[in-house]
Amino acid sequence: MVRIDIPAAAKSIGPDTWRPTRPSARWLGETVAVAAVALAIATALVALLERSFGIANASPIYLLAVVLVGSRSGALAAIGTTLVAFVLYDVLFTEPQWSFVVADPEEWLDLLVFLLVAVAIGRLAATERSRTIEADRRASEAGSLFAISRVLSTSPSLADAAPEVAKRLLDDVVLTRVWITLDERGGETVLTDTSGGAAIAAPSVVTTLVRTPGDEPARWARTHRSPATRAPGRRETHGDGTEDVLRVPMDVGPDRLGSIWALRERADGLPTREQTRVLALAADQLALAIRRERLRREATAAEVARQADSLKSSLLDAVSHDLRTPLASIRALAGGLADPAEPWTDEERRATAIRIDEEAARLDRLVKQVLDLGRIGAGSVEPELEPLDLVAVVGAVLDRLRPGLGERPITLALPDELLVLADAALLETVVTNVLENVARHAPAPAPLRISAGSPEPGRVDLTVEDGGPGVPADSLARLFDRFYRVPDATAGSRPGLGVGLSVVLGLATAMGGSVTASNSPLGGLALRIRLRAGTAPAEPVT
Secondary structure, X not given: OOEOOOOOOOOXXXXXXXXXXXXXXXHHHHXXXXXXXXXXXXXXXXXXXXXXXXXXXXXXXXXXXXXXXXXXXXXXXXXXXXHHHHHHHHHHHOOOOOOOOOOOXXXXXXXXXXXXXXXXXXXXXXXXXXXXXXXXXXXXXXXXXXXXXXXXXHOOOHHHHHHHHHHHHHHHOOOOEEEEEEEEOOEEEEEEEOOOOOOEEOOOEEEEEEOOOOOOOOEEEXXXXXXXXXXXXXXXXXXXXXXXXXXXXXXXXXXXXXXEEEEEEHHHOXXXXXXXXXXXXXXXXXXXXXXXHHHHHHHHHHXXXXXXXXXXXXXXXXXXXXXXXXXXXXXXXXXHHHOOOOOOOHHHXXXXXXXXXXXXXXXXXXXXXXXXXXXXXXXXXXOOOEEEEHHHHHHHHHHHHHHHHOOOOEEEEOOOOOEEEEOHHHHHHHHHHHHHHHHHHOOOOOOEEEEEEOOOOOEEEEEEEEOOOOOOHHHHOOXXXXXXXXXXXXXXXXXXXXXXXXXXXXXXXXXXXEEEEXXXXXXXXXXXXXXXXXXXXXXXXX
């Protein structure tokens, strides 16, 4: 029998004709043994039924042997079993016995009908077997492709998915090694390799899967390997000649993105039709995954560049508007003092000097906020955490900023001995920025309330509320964005740089805390700064 159950190897290199291979000696031996046993049992049963039970024609028993051999070994084995059964029944059970001569014409008719029925049944059994094998292989192929698709769609990146895909191909296509390479400008780079850092096979001739547009089948063809297709930094070996090097290109349109490389035992021949489809479709899915990842990287780079340009524009806009104002005031006041034609009293000079100092302090705060924002963005904030008395820190900042807060009612609800784990300088900057935000956007006589508490173990909440105009609901989520200014700010208040609350969030996060914004019952904004609770140092033992 010729084995036609989806060719084990298309031995020729060229069009995908899938010519069947010659049956192996092992297969012939197994088939002959099964057929001999089945025919022997069937002959015994026929003899028992005709000679012991008086049945005139028990030849259909041989059909069981034909079905058994056909369902196991295929159509040709079934036909061969039918011919042998025909001869056995003719020689052993038709008159005259032990002769090929058939005396009764009716027995000739029975034998011919038996032969035709047996052949038909054998063919049907073999066909059903082939369909079963084909269905199993289709299911296996579909399972492999589904598993590969699932890995590619659920893995966070191609680098995470590639090893799983290579391992799947190694098992499903019966390969000894699989490695996946990406085409880069400097040659091929290895994305994954089932053999780790072992030397890569590099023969001068490789077996490449060639695919053509349309419905034409793919074909395996021997091609010369270009010296450019070498993985830099990897050792190469020419192998021992017992394995074929397979290559499946990964293309998207005219662009070649990489290749699937594999080693396969030469004795196993080329991959079968189903195995070839698995390799081809895996290459297609990997190529699409590579294209998606590259497009995602390009989109991310474009978005980063866009945000950087936006940040630069916002910074330039802020510098041009906010930093120029105190500089202009300082220059105007200093120029007036330097004018000899302008009579100045001592009181006027003192008031002008105070104004210059205030504008210089304002300019210093703006520059400090920009510098703090840069440190936060660069991730270079390294807080030195220690237990701090929250009441003392808030009180010191409030005393220093009290003139700028104006005549407004201020309510303090701060428990005594409330410690937080924070950096002293960073916490002071956080409280300062929050109170300056109140002074700028909720001018007096809007009330101010500062409270603190420990809503859960290990945490302390510092809440600053004001009775100003508040923040629209759609602006609360963007309140901590860099250079973001709430539209329709309070008339008469000087617009800030738009980085104060960004600095508050960044510094609080660096200290292991968080900041949230909401509307206050007082009518304005409520900022809740959550910090880690501190513990008092143990008293030294004397």
